[in-house]
Amino acid sequence: MTVATVASRALAGIDAPEVTVEVHLGPGLPAFHIVGLPDAEVREARDRVRAALNHAHFEFPARRITVNLAPAELPKDSSRFDLPIALGILAASGQLAPEALAGQEFAGELSLTGELRAVRGALAMALSARSAGRAFVLPEGNAPQAALAEGAKILPAKSLLEVVGHLADEARLPEYSAATPTVCPTYPDFNEVKGQQQAKRALEVAAAGGHSVLMIGPPGTGKSMLAARFPGILPPMSEGEALEVAAVHSVSMNGFEAARWGERPFRAPHHSASAAALVGGGTLPRPGEISLAHHGVLFLDELPEFDRDVLEALREPIESGRVAISRAARQVLFPARFQLVAAMNPCPCGHCGDRSNRCRCTPERIARYRGRVSGPLADRIDIKLEVPAPREGELIAPAASESSAAVAARVAHARQAQLLRQGKPNALLGTREIDRHCTTGREAGELLRHALARLLLSARAYHRVLRVARSIADLAGAAAISAEHVAEAIQYRRLDASF
16 A cells, blocks of 8 residues: 555644645655645654654655645644654555554654654644544653543553554553542632732622722732732632633643643733733744633733733733634634733832822823823723722731632632523623623612713723622622612722723
8 A cells, every 4th residue: 555544633723623644655766745734843754753663663665755734725833743644654655554543543743762752732632533533642741631631532652663553453552541630729818918908809809700900009019919819719610611721721832731720820921021922923823821811810010011012902802702813824713711910000100199208200100101001901991999008007917817718708609699690700791681680779870870970981881880790799699789889899990080
């Protein structure tokens, strides 16, 4: 036989489309060509495959070898095609029975000695292989991650020889089975933050409803401490959410560690990050910080110090929960349903409104500084609050404040009520759902109308006030939104006029 086909997978965002590796041995001078839009890593497979086959004492055919990665219009990247190319050459040259390749998919990088090295996107490929009803043969280092795809048949191998022995029915590869790891994430505790009861209350409301938060206060008031402890009060992730998070991280540069299964991501990029680093990109697009924060927290400290173009790129993902990256060769869609927690100083020197009266910034400088955060972006942030410097009595108070576990219990109860009522957190309610689930009484309605006229809230801000009020009511266990809940929600929009 001079032609053999092997099933494998490419990566397109967090999807893993099927790739058929076709190997043809033809007449002519010895040559080795790979076609089908391969990138440099794939083209370099020629040398790795040749060395691995020779080291394993297989015959490398002295013929014209053509490898086609179909479909040809799909760009192919990374070294995951080393193993299927090597197996295709063995099958096409008669050293391996072609029918042994049926019902299985293969991916893995080959070392020059034939050892198998881990590749990116193992979980995404395992999910697709499961959907296709095929077993998945991959490097041993990828097995724990791939096994997170419950129901997938995972066959890990250490080397090319082990894979060939399995296909030749000499030594079958054992199916990998491991229980889904049980993770108890450990986050810093809220009780380590002295004072700041108003900020803690606002973060509790944000965690209950999935709302975005902006904290404004002088340096050293605990804004970063509060943000670092915010994931510790979020509800536990569902199995579906954990699987989505793992799939996104599995296609990133750093990959995903199975030991972090079920842990909500906390991403805190430096303010020098580019738009591509935050949103994602590249010739072959990969997820950025907002996608790596999917179902977790994106913390942007020193918010006005980010480039304006970088901040403006957040506007659509905050609303839609996804980001589409378009390049000349392809378009990729990544999920980006994150909770934005941002922090900033009130002025360039940081001491505006401080009791020390050290600020010497002019109103123009303050307005210019806050103007770095555009009005449309600020309008999309549900909760804005001031975080003042704690008083001396709060810092030296011996009694510990409430722990994260106690806050998390209330948040989990409120979030469960939302899921039972509408199937989603309050922050994701659409216009019709707001009309259905966020109805207010007469007194609350009058208060809201007065606030609309007084604060000049936009239509978007009006809906966000109702969503936040609904979350406050859920924390209180109330079936209807009262004037008290609306009043607290309005307080979180008082700073809108500053942007």
